[in-house]
Amino acid sequence: MNDMSGDVVICARGLGKRYRIGRREAAYGSLRESLANLALAPVRRLAALSRGEPLRRKPEIICALEDVDLDVRRGEVLGIIGRNGAGKSTLLKILSRITEPTTGRVELVGRVGSLLEVGTGFHPELTGRENIYLNGAILGMRKAEIDRRFDEIVDFAEVERFLDTPVKRYSSGMYVRLAFAVAAHLDTEILLVDEVLAVGDAAFRKKCIGKMDGISKDGRTVCFVSHDLASIRNLCTKVALLVEGRVELCSHPEATLRLYAEGLVSAGNSWERPLPSGGRPSMTALSGVLVRSSRAGQVASGEPLEFLISYQAEETGMQVHFAVGVYSALGEKLVHLTTRDHGSTFRSELAGTVRCRIDRLPLPPGQYVINVSMHSGFERLDHVPAALTFTVDNGDFFHTGRMTTESDGKVLVDHSWGLVGGGCG
């Protein structure tokens, strides 16, 4: 555990951020609308008066963040978790000065660097070398600083041979490695990181996590948003759980993660979740279906369970893969189910549903979280972490009449026992 008596370097009090509703959907209006609104306002008011409505209707407001207090000490690694839309990214954007709070104040001690996206400002036409300088400057590094750390950055990214190639010719892996390498060498006392460790291949992810760990060992402070509960648990000394824009709990990782998992489960009994869908091919809904259910929203060990993933594609006949990851409430990955292992790609319809069936659920009682993703070839089209949660009840997995318990380990394995040889008679 890090030195808990360090100075407070991030001190937020009563932090809030409100958006007027509609502002985010219709992010920009046209001048014509503004002028028309201006001209029509008196008419509308008269009409409203004649209908006996109050003259000034209260504008509808969304609170992305409300009354957030936060203290982070030097050398701490704060994890920030919460469901989509809980205000995690808004909080980071305020701390990194990208957007300004509506209420409250923050005091930051030390230089702040933020990494909200990997490769911000990379220009495809410029070479790797040129992009290191450009991206470094965008992240707030001085030229001299970049000069000094240039070799380290190139080493870390493993792109020496392609330094003078335009990055548009890079593979996506090289691109991401280079982008992360620049950001990882930001020498700021406070580093704000948003969900960027979810990129790159496994080996590189490991390297990144090692780097993050090193940063905090240097006595620098890190705030880290992620859906990846396992890396939150490994890296963080403290975790804040955001629920609907408020800090529900900011405490030891175990305590906060447990509360988060419970919250997910109590909110997750509906067994059906519309997923955010963009314009691109994406998944639009996920549901868990208990084929033989004893209780609503709960499945028992050994019972059949189906996941239905609804999706939309750009065209019919796209080759798509799906994957379902089953995680423990503490974020350890237990099972990975993918269509690829069955040699089955789907030729997509414009919109459709695929089914993943587990005949005998091999999980002991507990709470579980599902991640789903959709791929085409090796490109990940969509990924929804913590898309669905469910509770497993004790059940008769082994058909022996014994009910499973939480001490049955992490996964149940079908197996048999027998004697070897003739034995003693």
Add this chain to the structure above:
Amino acid sequence: MDVRPRAHAKPLSLIIEPSSGWIPIRLRDLWAYRDLLYFLIWRDVKVRYKQTLLGAAWAILQPVMTMVVFTIFFGGLARISSEGLPYPIFSYSGLLPWTFFAQGLSQASNSLVGSQNLISKVYFPRLIIPLATVTAGVVDFLLAFLVLLAMMAYYGIWPGFAIIWLPLLLGLAFATALGVGMWMSALNVQYRDVRYVVPFLVQIWLFVTPVIYPASTVTARLESFGLPGWVFGLNPMTGVVEGFRWALLGVDSAPGPLILASSAVTAILLATGAVYFRRMERTFADVV
């Protein structure tokens, strides 16, 4: 955004609070990010003519082709006065600062919207974006300037002592492009109408600027209405274009009143543009 560096306690401590009312320009903040400004200018210069067949030749071709067209139609067919100068060099010396201004303004207006990924992901003083865009145009200007020097040599025109004013006149064109550019780019974040307004604005502006015709045509008409000639200088580009001809081609007398009027208007554009930009800056990331 109100971010005050604190004088006491630790050296690098900053406060983030909701801001209200007038927001200072904070030139020191801009200075702290000078390396970013440098790299953005450098990127703009580097990328501008990437993947074009003719490359940087475009910086020369645009004003030169315009000059040829103007010379044929306005100098040749319409016989517009060029104050005794050969029409090609008369129009080109006006087109030179004009092209710099028009490109700077158009590109600055779209600069913030074009950088929305930066604005929503990283903090830096937003003013750097239009500033870098306008500055990158100086390179094009210098390339096109070489053509003017060649033309002057061809026509045997030698600049007088007044040429020392040229950098200041270029500065005036720069400030005008930046001033209007700040207004337009900030408005563009909120209202995408700007994208359609600016090309139109630039077109109209060309006609009220003495690029095709000499300023004397207009000032004489103004004086016949009993108005002082410097009124024409309220269009800042009038002062710039007339100033260029005077400084380079030695047109007889200094257009002092025009340039003074232009400078005053530019100062106002620059100041109001900066104030408006700073006021809107805090919402850029939410709206863009």
